[in-house]
Amino acid sequence: MPPLLELDRVAKTFAQRRGGRAVQAVAGVSLSVDRGETVGLVGESGCGKSTLARLALKLVEPTAGRIVFDGTEITHWTGRRMLPVRRRLQAVFQDPLASLNPRMTVEEVMREPFDTHGIQLGARLAPRIRELLSFVGLENVDLRKLPPQFSGGQLQRIAIARALALEPEIIVADEPTSALDPSIQAQIVNLLLFIQRRRGISYLVISHDLDVIGHVADRIAVMYLGAIIEQGPAAELMLRPLHPYTQALLSASPTLAARRSRRWKRIVLPGDPPNPADVPLGCRFHPRCRLARDVCRTSEPPLRAVAEPGRLVACHLAPEETAVTGEEIGQARKGLAAA
Amino acid sequence: MILSVRDLAVSFRRDGQELTAVDHISFDVAEGETFIIIGESGSGKSLTGMSIAGLQPQAASVSGSITFKGRELLNRPDAELRRVRGREVGLIYQDPLGSLNPVWPVGDQIAEALTAHGLLGRAEAARRAVEMLDRVHIPDPRRVAQAYPHEISGGMRQRAMIAMALAASPSLLIADEPTTALDVTIKAQMLELLSELKRELSLTVVLITHDMGVVAEVADRILVMYAGRIAEIGDADAIMQRPSHPYTAALMASAMISEARPKQDLDAILGGAPGLGAFPSGCRFHPRCARARDDCSRVDPPRRPWGAVELACHHPVAADATHPLVEA
Numbered sequence: 001m002p003p004l005l006e007l008d009r010v011a012k013t014f015a016q017r018r019g020g021r022a023v024q025a026v027a028g029v030s031l032s033v034d035r036g037e038t039v040g041l042v043g044e045s046g047c048g049k050s051t052l053a054r055l056a057l058k059l060v061e062p063t064a065g066r067i068v069f070d071g072t073e074i075t076h077w078t079g080r081r082m083l084p085v086r087r088r089l090q091a092v093f094q095d096p097l098a099s100l101n102p103r104m105t106v107e108e109v110m111r112e113p114f115d116t117h118g119i120q121l122g123a124r125l126a127p128r129i130r131e132l133l134s135f136v137g138l139e140n141v142d143l144r145k146l147p148p149q150f151s152g153g154q155l156q157r158i159a160i161a162r163a164l165a166l167e168p169e170i171i172v173a174d175e176p177t178s179a180l181d182p183s184i185q186a187q188i189v190n191l192l193l194f195i196q197r198r199r200g201i202s203y204l205v206i207s208h209d210l211d212v213i214g215h216v217a218d219r220i221a222v223m224y225l226g227a228i229i230e231q232g233p234a235a236e237l238m239l240r241p242l243h244p245y246t247q248a249l250l251s252a253s254p255t256l257a258a259r260r261s262r263r264w265k266r267i268v269l270p271g272d273p274p275n276p277a278d279v280p281l282g283c284r285f286h287p288r289c290r291l292a293r294d295v296c297r298t299s300e301p302p303l304r305a306v307a308e309p310g311r312l313v314a315c316h317l318a319p320e321e322t323a324v325t326g327e328e329i330g331q332a333r334k335g336l337a338a339a
Numbered sequence: 340m341i342l343s344v345r346d347l348a349v350s351f352r353r354d355g356q357e358l359t360a361v362d363h364i365s366f367d368v369a370e371g372e373t374f375i376i377i378g379e380s381g382s383g384k385s386l387t388g389m390s391i392a393g394l395q396p397q398a399a400s401v402s403g404s405i406t407f408k409g410r411e412l413l414n415r416p417d418a419e420l421r422r423v424r425g426r427e428v429g430l431i432y433q434d435p436l437g438s439l440n441p442v443w444p445v446g447d448q449i450a451e452a453l454t455a456h457g458l459l460g461r462a463e464a465a466r467r468a469v470e471m472l473d474r475v476h477i478p479d480p481r482r483v484a485q486a487y488p489h490e491i492s493g494g495m496r497q498r499a500m501i502a503m504a505l506a507a508s509p510s511l512l513i514a515d516e517p518t519t520a521l522d523v524t525i526k527a528q529m530l531e532l533l534s535e536l537k538r539e540l541s542l543t544v545v546l547i548t549h550d551m552g553v554v555a556e557v558a559d560r561i562l563v564m565y566a567g568r569i570a571e572i573g574d575a576d577a578i579m580q581r582p583s584h585p586y587t588a589a590l591m592a593s594a595m596i597s598e599a600r601p602k603q604d605l606d607a608i609l610g611g612a613p614g615l616g617a618f619p620s621g622c623r624f625h626p627r628c629a630r631a632r633d634d635c636s637r638v639d640p641p642r643r644p645w646g647a648v649e650l651a652c653h654h655p656v657a658a659d660a661t662h663p664l665v666e667a
Contacts, residue, residue, distance in 0.1 A: 187607040
């Protein structure tokens with residue numbers, strides 16, 4: 001059976017205003033999501049992860065590469081032709097208040113997907129809306145209220161209920177917990193897990209938060225400056241990160257006990273996340289990498305299979321020179337070595 | 340105590356009603372410590388910090404007492420306040436663009452902070468600005484001093500804001516969610532920089548955050564706020580080893596996602612924090628509290644000593660009922 005969603009060497013280049021250099025936001029990324037699987041995509045601002053989400057959702061056209069949904073190439077499908085795919089492929093975004101029309105009542109918000117797809121439920125519509133809202137934990141909602149009258153957590157639940165309305169097979173969730181208070185984040189994480197257990201749907205979850213990704217994902221891909229630099233089964237990648245960039249991300253959030261410990265020291269990367277308009281030669285990470293040497297400055301490391309099955313790393317020095325550090329970071333994060 | 344806050348209340352009038360967002364709280368900050376105010380949206384944590392800095396919203400009325408180095412800061416003539424605050428209290432925010440003027444070179448803005456308070460002459464202030472940019476590890480500080488905020492990276496703007504806050508050598512730094520909007524690697528840099536500056540400049544730091552990870556890393560003492568009130572206050576080690584208020588315990592649990600079994604439900608607090616004007620009766624946390632009993636909805640829990648800390652809870656997490664979240 002083909003993967004449910006497949007991105008094949010997908011690239012997106014944006015032309016800059018005033019004749020500046022073109023910006024390659026996504027530089028030939030391949031990633032697939034199987035049925036019932038959660039793939040987590042992690043990276044910092046400007047790494048291209050949100051552009052990749054928009055490519056997967058067919059909200060922007062790729063410059064190169066193919067997008068395949070359930071075995072059928074849909075790269076250049078638009079408009080009405082996309083409707084049957086959209087029904088099966090839904091989205092949840094970071095800021096629910098921005099993604100829901102503030103002048104539509106909750107009832108209108110929830111009715112919209114049915115209208116868009118010409119699904120007429122008649123008298124069954126109202127109970128269906130109630131059922132969807134109650135499924136995401138919102139009982140007895142006043143359907144006449146407007147989005148700004150709800151809390152952030154309630155709004156994200158409404159956005160999720162709306163995404164579920166047409167019983168999609170996959171949801172692309174772009175930073176679904178990032179705008180929420182910590183106590184609400186845990187609720188939304190639990191809700192996403194609950195929905196998957198009940199419905200068996202797939203997720204492509206995009207976040208800057210490796211803790212959230214590590215908790216919900218079956219497989220993780222780490223993006224840096226438009227490319228995936230490490231990929232693998234979630235448990236292995238979190239316990240033994242092999243790319244120096246993944247290691248820096250993971251070392252920033254070990255257990256509370258480790259952070260409290262005076263002995264713990266994080267890896268601090270020098271410099272800023274780089275500008276996608278100015279991708280360094282060789283390894284794109286080399287200017288911030290403490291291991292960088294000549295080969296890293298001249299030759300771009302391919303994403304290649306290493307160590308355990310399913311693990312891919314784009315680093316000349318992995319795993320030989322990175323495995324020991326990776327192991328230490330994984331232990332500190334789990335609190336096994338108690339730092 | 341370098342800073343004493345007594346009976347601080349911050350309220351707003353809305354539709355003829357007086358709504359109290361910070362509800363008569365008291366605490367002390369000792370010289371040289373890192374004092375954390377932790378809470379979620381609507382807890383009043385930022386209003387508390389802004390009131391200390393004298394930067395509460397215009398519509399807010401503030402009462403109580405805030406003394407800094409023995410001098411009362413509330414209800415004083417503006418000019419006198421500006422002098423104390425300009426020299427003695429540095430402030431950094433979540434959003435550096437909000438505190439940097441977009442049409443002014445970065446160095447001039449730092450220098451202005453010094454000349455405006457009559458601390459230095461213009462030439463000397465300009466030199467000091469470059470020195471401060473260097474101090475926060477900005478490469479090529481002379482060039483950056485002449486750059487406009489939009490010409491430098493986000494991480495550098497963050498550093499420039501810190502340089503500006505510290506230019507007048509304040510003894511107290513108030514940092515309101517300084518790392519919240521930052522990327523992971525930049526956040527790591529900022530936390531390292533702040534702890535280095537604190538150590539070397541002997542700063543007292545009041546840091547406002549909702550990030551328990553940041554708290555674990557830097558806190559000497561912690562004030563946990565919920566719905567305008569103090570839930571728990573005390574020594575950071577004591578609170579992190581054994582949070583006694585159910586809200587503190589829940590906040591810590593939600594920060595321990597890396598220790599949870601993958602794909603299993605996290606310990607989540609039910610519901611959401613109440614908004615201003617909708618604070619529940621009795622203990623304000625009771626509708627979300629797993630330990631709540633009858634009295635919690637009726638009787639306001641008074642603040643009282645509890646082991647090494649103080650808390651406001653009728654039914655704290657018992658001393659022997661929980662394993663330590665952070666090892667001693």
